[in-house]
Amino acid sequence: MNSIVILTGAGISAESGVPTFRASDGLWCGHRVEDVATPEGFEANPALVQDFYNERRRQLREVAPNAAHRALARLGVEWPGDVLVVTQNVDDLHDRAHAEVPETEGFGLIHMHGELLKARCTETGQVCDWRDDIRPDTVSPFSDDATLRPHIVWFGEMPLAMHVIERALAKCSLFVSIGTSGNVYPAAGFVSAARRAGAHTVELNLEPSLGQSLFEERHYGPATEIVPAFVERLLSR
Numbered sequence: 001m002n003s004i005v006i007l008t009g010a011g012i013s014a015e016s017g018v019p020t021f022r023a024s025d026g027l028w029c030g031h032r033v034e035d036v037a038t039p040e041g042f043e044a045n046p047a048l049v050q051d052f053y054n055e056r057r058r059q060l061r062e063v064a065p066n067a068a069h070r071a072l073a074r075l076g077v078e079w080p081g082d083v084l085v086v087t088q089n090v091d092d093l094h095d096r097a098h099a100e101v102p103e104t105e106g107f108g109l110i111h112m113h114g115e116l117l118k119a120r121c122t123e124t125g126q127v128c129d130w131r132d133d134i135r136p137d138t139v140s141p142f143s144d145d146a147t148l149r150p151h152i153v154w155f156g157e158m159p160l161a162m163h164v165i166e167r168a169l170a171k172c173s174l175f176v177s178i179g180t181s182g183n184v185y186p187a188a189g190f191v192s193a194a195r196r197a198g199a200h201t202v203e204l205n206l207e208p209s210l211g212q213s214l215f216e217e218r219h220y221g222p223a224t225e226i227v228p229a230f231v232e233r234l235l236s237r
Contacts, residue, residue, distance in 0.1 A: 002081030005165075005172040005199075006072060007190050009088045011179020011206055012223045016063045018091050037154045046136040046149075053150040054133040057116045060091055068178070068227035069097035075231045076107035084108040084168045088180060088187055090116045090152055108168075112159040112187065118151035127151050159186060169193040176202045176230075179223050182209030191215060204230055 010020040035041045036052045065073075076083045076098060083106060087094055094109055119130035123146030130148070140146040153159050169175070175194030182188045191201050191214045203215040204226050212218060219226045 003168070003172045004075070004079060004081065004083045004174045004176065005168050005190070005194065006075075006083065006085045006176045006178060007088070007180060007187060008072075008085060008094070008178045009180025009187075012068050012087075012227070013063075013066075013089050013091055013093050014179070015068070015222060015224050016066045016093055018059070018063055018089070018093070033155065037152070038156055039154055040156075042149060042154070049150070050134050050136055053116065053152065056090075057131070057133070060116060063091070063093065065093045065097035065100075066224050068223040069093050070100070071228040071231040073097040073101045075235065077101050078235055079106070081173075082106040082108070082168075084110065084165075084172075086110045086112055086165055086168075086187075086190070088113050088184070090114055092117055110161045110165060112153070112161060112165065114150070114152040114160065116150070116152070119148040120151045122146045122149050162186065165190070166193065169199075170197050172197060172199045174202070175199045176204060177209070177215070178204045178227060179206070180209065182211040202230070 014020055031052060035045065036049050042049045072085055085094055090111065090113055092115065098109065117129060117131055118127050119134055120127050121140040121142040123140065123143045126142045128141060134148050134150065136147065138148050140148050169190055172194055175191060177191060180187065188211060191211055194201055195214065201215045202217040203209060203212055204219050204223070206222065207220055208218070219230060
């Protein structure tokens with residue numbers, strides 16, 4: 001197994017204190033998803049949307065990578081082949097975990113749903129690092145006639161770097177899904193793409209996902225326990 005693709009979802013960051021995307025009542029941190037995670041919601045009430053993501057951005061200062069993030073960072077260093085982590089999470093915990101270890105040529109990280117610590121110009125689409133609050137009237141550094149929006153992929157928008165992800169899935173020998181419910185596409189379809197490529201498929205989750213039957217190997221429990229244990233077994237082979 002030389003090439004590994006790992007998909008991570010909210011479950012890997014939950015034990016760090018990052019709220020999961022959507023609760024059982026359909027709300028995200030007390031808000032209707034349609035109000036804060038769609039282009040239409042942003043157009044209707046930009047102040048509400050900016051305040052929502054400003055709060056999420058500030059919360060990142062209070063959390064830290066956990067043992068599951070660090071285990072994947074270790075895998076990226078010690079695995080002899082390529083490792084690509086594709087995360088649905090908009091936090092920076094994978095980034096921080098990997099910053100703690102030496103970089104390797106074979107490691108990659110893709111935030112397919114965007115990043116809280118980046119902002120996007122509403123006119124040009126250009127992206128920049130951004131750690132402060134964004135107001136509805138914050139002027140874009142790329143155009144005096146434009147403002148900024150969160151660099152987040154909202155419902156109805158295309159996830160980022162899909163062509164890179166699809167190429168990696170087509171050639172991977174191991175696909176691992178961690179902490180995701182398996183009900184949001186296109187990420188929920190990654191396991192099927194990996195199976196078509198002949199990859200061994202593994203689910204690591206708190207509980208079985210909707211697509212659990214598509215995985216040849218399944219382990220359930222807290223991410224901080226099962227992910228380090230899985231990485232340890234993988235590296236010891």
